[in-house]
Amino acid sequence: MTTPSTPPLSIPDGSRSAKLPVIEIRGIVRRHGPVTAVDQVSFEVRRGEFFSILGPSGAGKTSVLRMLAGFEDPDQGDVLIDGRSMLGVPPNRRPLNLVFQSYALFPHLTVFENVAFGLKMRRVAPPLIAEQVREALTMVKLLGKESRLPAQLSGGEQQRVALARALVNKPAVVLLDEPLAALDQQLRQEMQVELKSIQEQAGLTCVCVTHHQEEAMMMSDRIAVMHQGRMWQIGAPREVYERPCNLFVSRFLGxxxxxxxxxxxxxxxxxxxxxxxxxxxxxxxxxxxxxxxxxxxxxxxxxxxxxxxxxxxxxxxxxxxxxxxxxxxxxxxxxxxxxxxxxxxxxxxxxxxxxxxxxxxxxxxxxxxxxxxxxxxxx
Amino acid sequence: MRHSSAGLNVVSLLAMLFLYGPIFVLVLYSFNAAHLSMAWRGATLKWYAALMHDEALLAATANSLLIAVVSTIGATCLGGLIALGMDRLPGRRQLLIEGTLVLPLVIPEVMMGVALMLFFVMLNMPLGLTTVILGHIVFNIPLVTIMLRTRLRKLDPALGEAAADLGASSWQVFRYVTLPLLRPALWGAILVAFTVSLDDFLVTFFTAGPGATTLPLKVYSMIKSGVTPEINALSALLLVLSMSCVGLALHLQRREV
The missing domain is CATH 2.40.50.140 (Nucleic acid-binding proteins)
Structure with missing residues (x-):
């Protein structure tokens, strides 16, 4: 494999038309035994957009995220990334990275090695790895902590490492699974602002799964409200809050x-x-x-x-x-x-x-x- | 409070004395200059020196080490594969396999020895080093699997998914994430399997043929002609070896991240 030369993090990819959706989900269905976890869900995510899937636990939103990441395949429907069907494509061949709810940092690797993991798997040359890891750590304000082990970091710092570990690969889409759920209230509010500014600064396309309605409204360009496996409403936060399509959405958003x-x-x-x-x-x-x-x-x-x-x-x-x-x-x-x-x-x-x-x-x-x-x- | 804890100390001390007293006496008398009596006639290392010149004993040592090394490798490979493979099964079947695995640990070892002997005879396999090694692999597989399972269960399943998400193939996930995290438990399992194999008497007794005498079998046969200080010396050496293996295994397990 040759060394991929990638543009710096801060330049959004303008080479393709900004109007083309990065992600297209077409009528996906996912059953777990007799339970239909995801029922005929369709949506699109535009380039550079912060898109949140909001719903109570058990709504099927994590299932949607796992189907995007490739850990599960839909029983029906199609998942397209950059116009290409992802059915049967394993997670390691998909152009997106997931920030796990538990962060899933490798406990035996240092901060540097954690962030470098994806680049190492793609056989990027070591000097380039060092440079790009530095860049990603600068972005999440963790420079100087490269040699720490995850256990030596605070919850907020671990969250940043998890974010840097995904960002460094310059994925087409960053998937966030309840990204701030493990943080305490104050840190959570700080990270909301920070996550949003990193996303805007780097022009990232994000798909975020959360049950926290205020968080979703503050950070997202668009919100999709999910309940009982179905997507009820998709729209800008203000639109969904002010013109909910049904009582469930109305109650869930405020x-x-x-x-x-x-x-x-x-x-x-x-x-x-x-x-x-x-x-x-x-x-x-x-x-x-x-x-x-x-x-x-x-x-x-x-x-x-x-x-x-x-x-x-x-x-x-x-x-x-x-x-x-x-x-x-x-x-x-x-x-x-x-x-x-x-x-x-x-x-x-x-x-x-x-x-x-x-x-x-x-x-x-x-x-x-x-x-x-x-x-x-x-x- | 203080009173009851003093009482506890006395009881603990007595229990320790009961457990380790005989071993201490055995080690002490391996340094006794007297040949046959229990009277202390001054310290010496001559019994240890005598061990080094006993051809039969050296041959038994070589057998023991060979059996321990080969059976440990075999049991670790097979047990490791079982432990890793179980992760991919549904929960109910995992329980079934775990139950089946524990069985050899609770079956009386005599029965296990006899069963293995009959099995080998039925297959027309001549009893010898090979049969002893196979026997030891059989009782070490559950040990290895259970030790590795304990560790695997503690690992966040998201770690493997995270590695795959970051572009690692299933081999790379194993190589860079699962294996390093499993390493302390793996070394622990290897050392325990090695020790158990080295010390085993019963299964070895039933599955060994001529030319496959191990150290424990040798000690047993020497005892028939009277307890000599040489046996004390040999036992003391075995004790030191086993205890260092187990100590090292415990130390490694404690360092798990």
């Missing part, structure tokens, strides 16, 4: 304050919504295209869309009465849980430092929002 009910006739440019709990007065909702009067639906609102007041607001906005059941102070925020129905709690958050009047436990309050904010989900 707090969803919900109210089941039935749609009734038009009132001006709005439609009337009668909550199932008949004690609640009818509300106005923004009309959704081709919805029908008489259909059951669930109204969902994000906490930040709600205004909480002591007095009944003057504007004719939709409104619910409630009683404060719990206040949870967490430093920058205070979270209020408000009982709005007999088995229904809604959540509102107030930022600390804003001069909103304080609310006490048990106090009756009014929750109002603008009619165009609420999202309706049909059964």
């Amino acid at each position: 707090v969803s304050n919900e109210l089941p009910g039935r749609l009734e006739g038009l009132v001006g440019e709005h439609r009337r919504f009668q909550p199932s709990d008949d004690e609640q007065p009818p509300l106005l909702v923004h009309p959704v295209s081709d919805e029908e009067a008489g259909r059951s639906a669930t109204l969902s609102l994000r906490p930040e869309q709600l205004r909480m007041t002591h007095e009944r607001p003057a504007r004719p906005d939709p409104l619910l009465r409630g009683r404060i059941e719990k206040t949870l102070f967490s430093g920058s925020n205070t979270k209020y849980l408000i009982r709005v129905g007999h088995d229904r709690l809604w959540e509102v958050r107030h930022r600390s430092g804003t001069h909103l009047p304080p609310f006490a436990l048990g106090e009756p309050v009014f929750l109002s929002w603008s009619a165009s904010d609420g999202r309706l989900f049909f059964e």
Whole structure:
């Protein structure tokens, strides 16, 4: 094998059209015995994109990642990388590298040897290896720790070695399996910023699997929400958060304050919504295209869309009465849980430092929002 | 607390004395100048010197070492392959194989010796060095496999996947990741197998033919004509060799990363 001469890490590959997808997944199905772990999943990942697969554990997202890496093959469908089918191609021949959740650093090798592993397998000349390992370690800020063993590093440093070990091979795609799950909260937030800036700086294409919705939203260009083996929605973080396609996605991406009910006739440019709990007065909702009067639906609102007041607001906005059941102070925020129905709690958050009047436990309050904010989900 | 721990110390001391007292006496008397009596007549190394000139004894030593080396190599190769191969089987079948492997360790060794002898006779194999070596491989395979399995189970399966993901072929995964991580356990297994083979009496007794006398068999036959200080000296040497092997094996296992 000849020595491959590769461009430096910081130059994104512009030789091929940026519009061509690096990864194309076409209707893959994966069964584990009677369980269908992945069910007809299709998506594309564009060059230079940070793409996250978000879902609760058991959603099938790790299976998708393992099929990309080549540890498993789909029972149906196709996996294409740079337009080439990867079916039957073993992991060591695929142009991508995986950062493992457990990092999987080789405990008997030093930091340098760990990072150099992929280059050594490709028989890159030793002087080139030294140079490229240095470059990768600079990028993850680990220069000077080359001769340490993984056991002598902190969790954050181990994470960086794992990242450098993948980056140094300049893969077409870096796969990240719950990359920050093993770090404590503060380090995790630092690494989110850092990982994102490394990805942007090096023009990396990343596919990340996570169950952490805030992390996925902060780092990703696009998010795919997976549940029970299926992909429910793919889109930019803001789009998926603000316009979730169903209740599951809505609940998984953030707090969803919900109210089941039935749609009734038009009132001006709005439609009337009668909550199932008949004690609640009818509300106005923004009309959704081709919805029908008489259909059951669930109204969902994000906490930040709600205004909480002591007095009944003057504007004719939709409104619910409630009683404060719990206040949870967490430093920058205070979270209020408000009982709005007999088995229904809604959540509102107030930022600390804003001069909103304080609310006490048990106090009756009014929750109002603008009619165009609420999202309706049909059964 | 202090009181009960003092009592514990006394009991421990008695137990140690019971276990190691006879061995200590044996080693001590290998330096006794007196030939036949148990009376102490001053220290000497002459029994050790006499060992070095005993042709039959030297031949037995050569046999013992040859058997130990060859059977250790054989058992390590086969046991190692079993240990590595088991990883690729579904969990239930792994348990089955593990159970089958432990069996030779709990079967009385006399039965094992007799069974092996009958087996070789049935095959019309003349009893000799070959049969002893085969016998030793049989009882050493489970030892090697179990020691290596213990280590393999502790390894993160993602390590092999990580290596493959970084471009390593299955041979390279073994060469650069699995083998180095297995090395301390492998040396431990080799030393234990070597020691067990060197010390074995029963299986050797039943499977050895003429010309395949090993050190333990030799000691046994010498004892028939009375316990001489020479036997003490020989036993002391065997003891030192076995203990250093086991000590080294334990030391290597402790250094596992």
